[in-house]
Amino acid sequence: MSFMITLAHFCEVHGPSMVICTQNVHSGEPLESYYGAKVPPSSVCKSCAFIVPQESTSLRTKSGNQIYISTQHPSSQPRYAALRQTIMRVFTIESNHDMSKPLSFGDSKNGYSVSLGFKLIDDTARGSDRRYFLIFTCDSEQKLYENYSVILDQLTAMVNFITSRSMHILDNRRKNENNNETYMRRGSRMPKNRSIMDLLQDDNFFVKLHLWASSLLAQL
């Protein structure tokens, strides 16, 4: 059974792109095939980059006899292709009347997924917000729906955490900035690429997201 938990972002420069992807390693498979390589700087910008301490390319957690690895992209080509299709779908094709509701779809080529979208308000972004999706992908339809409630519950909790933290940061900033010059105005150098890490003011955001994803996968 293969699972992937992905944070996807609609980048203003690169379009729908994956920022971090956590996978479970099958027993007996070489770990090396899962580790990520250095992504060329041209293909990522700050808003879609996977930024972790010590310039690492992979995060690894051993939980019991299971190993979970997070990278920016899955190193396996078919997985990458499937995940890309899924990300394209959630950002550009699938419709959902309520952003807070999950989107579930699947086929026998790209796998089966549950995704939950959210927006973070950012004055420096085009349209003043940045769109993200947390996507859970599985290669077994049965397994996904068996665990649907647990997955959805944790996805919702994570999205709630991220959005409320972002709102909290914005509120604080507004309280501190009693500057009328910025009222109803955009910043001078627009648009600006900002990572979700900056928006949430957490340098270890991706490390924590990896830990969250591997803890969730360990429960399945």
Next chain:
Amino acid sequence: MLGNLLRKKEFCQQDPALEPQVPPPAYAAADAHYSGTQLYGPGNTVPVASFRLSDKSSLCRLVVVQDSGIRSKQTLFDSALSLRPGVAEVSSPAYLNKSFHHPTSELSALMFGYYGILLNETISTTKLHYLPPLAAMPASMLVTRLFSVNSSFRLCESGHGDPDWAPKPCVYTRDAPVCDETPTRLAFGLIVPVARDRNAHEILTNHWPEIAGHLEATQNLIVAKLRALASPSRQSAGSKPAFPPGCLQKEPDLVHSLHLFVRSLVFLIETPRLYVPLKHNDSTLCRWAVAVATWLELKDGRHPSLSLLPTPIQESQSTSPSHACSPVVGLKFLATLLTLILPYRCEVVDGPLNYHTRRAVRVVLVTGNPVVSQKLVLILAGIFGYDRYTFSRTLEQEDTDTDSEPRPTASKPIPIQRAAYQDDSSSESMSPEMTFSSGSAKGWEIPSKATPIISNSPKFTEFAKPERQPVTLVRRASSYASLQNLSTSYGSQSTTLSSSWRNRLHFGSFMERWRSGVGESVDVTPPPAAEYDEYPWKSVSSGGANLPRLSRDLGSLDLDKEKPVVRTTYEIPSVGERVDLAQQVMAADVDFEPVDMAGGANVLDIAPLAVVIPRPQVLPLMTGYIDQYRPEFSLQACPVHYNLEGQICESMRDDCARLGPRASSRTFVINLKQREVKLMEMQDCADTESAETTPRLTITRLFAPYKRDLSEKLAHDVEQCDAVLNRILYLIKSRSENDKIRALVEQLIH
């Protein structure tokens, strides 16, 4: 009976409190004398569904939409439109009640996506959406299946060859057109009303394999209908098929398909599933053991007096020296049944269809009498789900707490009991006429034909002993007569040899006693005096003094004091605090350390988080008595139906279609009336990919009364199983033997 009435009243009072306007569900009538405590977990009456889809089934809807270009979608079928009677369809434009149903354009936007551009034009896609609330339907979900057809109308498996990423659909599916020439994209959507709570989606996601099966069947049906529509027009091969709007509107099969889907979902949601936690709950174990004992005595006739019957497999004392319960005569129905079915235990618990092994197994009890089937269902479900049903630790704790309270009726092993049963085998000195004469004093006529067998029987002397425990006495009294006319399930018109002797010996029905069950609770046990009156061996006086002990022993099984397990019809909600992983992870600092890797990979090791997310326990698809055969359940009891075999056969064909090539489906049909076990097997032996292979059906009669041609191995296994059951029968008298019983159950399983 009083207890039954009270319980019934309680149930009736409970029901309207939940949903005042709702009549009791269909299964309630059959379940009125079911004690919920037996089949539905400690302290439970028959669980009632918190969300009743059956009340809202009119809001379920099927829509078939054709994609004919960007922003151009045509509705081919809409069940919401066909519901208007008495209006000439030609004259009236399609009308949709907007307070009940969503506009089709809104649905098609969800089904096809915003822009109508599809990344993948051929493969079938399944989607699940939440729909916006309507005035008459506050919450609903849309299940979509997108698929493509081309002019050949043939589908094949989409090729996915990569071992690294080969997604597997729930059911076997042919989801891509045979060749990629300009297919038409079609979609159908099923709208299902759901509850408004956070986990409302569970009614769909928990039953996903079943829903996926229906999606596949509906898709095949639509493709077949479209093919029939297209063939007269003789489209040239290779052209993109297009269908006029509303062309499927008058198809009754599509309405029927929706009806089947809703019905299946209603059964899955609203039928209470069994919960018999033998392994973790003492009182459940006791009830189970009592049910086994009762079955052995009443149904299999495990009584010395039965030696007057021709026994199917004569078991002399010498063949089973391992245990003391040697005068084992009568049928070995239960032992044979368990021997045959237990190898399929895991598959039954995993649900009727196992998609990994491509095998399907069902156990169907056919009976006219829900009460008798209840006992067998309890026995089977307990042993099937022995290591699957878990019991929450907190509840277990409280459970044992109540047990250890210093009550006068506290459970203490009654010392004489074990000796009592050992006496059974060694009571050769007992005079037989004591019992026999009392029998004739009652006016019971022993048929003359049976007499020689009595006199010939070597075990006749091993008969009742005065010092026997009252529990046993009562049951023996019951068994003595009820063996003759046990239940309607041993119908009188049966011409089999097995029942002919019963017809000649006509006694009053013992259904009442059977129903009240020996071990259920004190209040349903008949008063000792009445019980004693009916006791045929009047000369036995010592039993009377012991009778109060009966209630004491059963009092320890009294369930009214037990804390009920919180459950719904199909799951036990998770116990404990909700775990918010995000909060835990994000609030804390994380530890990480770099790892030196060969090959230049830059890896950080992150310490794992020790956390367990409590999860609800979805109960296996095993249920008790339902009023008709339902293929959704792997264990069920249902009434006799003239076309039952046809129905089973049909569902097995469906199984094979869902499981794909080389699938097999088995159904054990246990007919309690004829007391036979049949195995219906269907094997999809076709290796070819052509769709028109019909699986072959074989029916084997595995057990029938006096069927002697058991294979040696099977006979041996039956003997072993029977020995274990007999030991359980004698262990139930003491509550302290629970561990031994559990050990025996485990022995049975393995």
